[in-house]
Amino acid sequence: MITTENRVTQLFEQHDDSSKIMSLFLTAGYPDLQACVDLILGFDENGVDMVELGMPFSDPLADGPTIQYSSNVAIEQGITMKKILDIVEQVRKQSEIPIILMGYINPVLRYGAEDFCRDAAEAGVDGLIIPDIPIEESGILTEEAQRYQLPIIYLVAPNTSDERMQKIDQQSQGFVYCVSVTGVTGAREGDEVAQSVQRFIDRVKANITNNPKMVGFGIKSHEDAQRIAADMDGFIVGSALIDTIREHYPEEGWKEQVFAFVRSLKYGTE
Template sequence: MNRIDARFKELREKNETAFIPFITAGDPNLSVTRSLILEFDRRGSDMIELGVPFSDPIADGPVIQSSYYRALSSGIRLSNILELVKDIREKSEIPIVSMISYSILYKNGCENFVKNAVKAGFDGATIPDLPIEEAENIIEAGKREEFKIICFIAPTTTSDRMELIVKRSRGFLYYISVVGITGVRSKLPDDITENIRNIKKTTNLPVALGFGISTPEQARMAGEVADGVIVGSAIVKEIEKYSSQDDNILIDKVGKFVSELVSGAKSTV
């Protein structure tokens, strides 16, 4: 069984919400990325969304864009990230999902990327710039390798399009809490509960909620309605905040912040 499926099965049996932190591979460097993933695992995170940096991140706000540019400027490439995950697999079985641009997949070839990602130890991918109507090739390649292609649903998604997304998505569904780019927000929209309930009427796939969650209290509210809570920009912001300090200080400070978010997401039961 794919690690994503196994983790959600385990959490459902415990009536527990998944906490999924996002970080950019190579920000501030690959050694810190490795240590952060292991630290997040130790502090109770359930899976990791690992951003593969690219030069035109259209779905991301300034915080994650800056982290991509920092990683790219230090020479990070996909091959380095695959080696990183392979190394992490010697220490941890936490599910790892790549967030990757279709431009990188196109350059490497969908089939080739999936095989290399699975070999390294990735469990799935989110592809924010690939419309569901054009995702059949990568989804089929993923099915052959038990590699989950996780699709996005937004508040503005029509019922017909949602039906197609639900049919094609694997692993879990990524519900975008707000229309627009990623980033920290002061409050979550009022329609989240109703929208996620409507999605759950159409599928048994877990639904994870992301975009705009930045505090333990917001994580708690998200965890009350969703099967998973994804936090990205707020964590990346903490990494940037401590990036000039000793690596061990950064890892400890960011780890403590993630621990608070984990507690928030899991305090709903």
């Protein structure tokens, strides 16, 4: 399913300014394979604009404890790259929601860069985020990704220089992922953090001018999203989502609890 009109590009081109684009990060295979498919389909029906599907890895250096936990659960249940792509294929039978694969370069290289990009595109993947491969070393993946029309999305963080932000803006496709707090992933709070985030966002606005800007790492409520993403095109929620799944799964009605949380992120408290 290789399309010339990329779903991510279409999302940003067609989205109006009345609301922020909301993307959710979900670890592939968490809390189990079928539940993962069901969640993504439900996200599409509950205001989610885009999904980042995490590729579990046994040594996730940049992930906080919540995402490490979900990765470990998926790995223990036997998640593989093929099963990750199967999840995307299952979703594609019923949904056109943009799906980006996010994870470390090791599993990609183990699978083979060309095979990975080909199979991902055929499954219906719309882009790649590989946080541990800098733009200077991305050539091994960039050529194959371009061949199969898979945008590579790069990250900027508070410790990224202005010059490097501009370089990443030139290289990134689809959007730029703005990591609002340096360090491992997870929900953050406090006035000092808020001031630091605002300084970072001001720099992002000045230096990222070619691509849409999505901000993530630390958003856990509608209020967080309004405050942190006010000057961005949208926001990304990961750890808070997985915490919510972990709290309710597998009790009766757990999915509706998760979808209620998702709706509250975009539309406010219900």
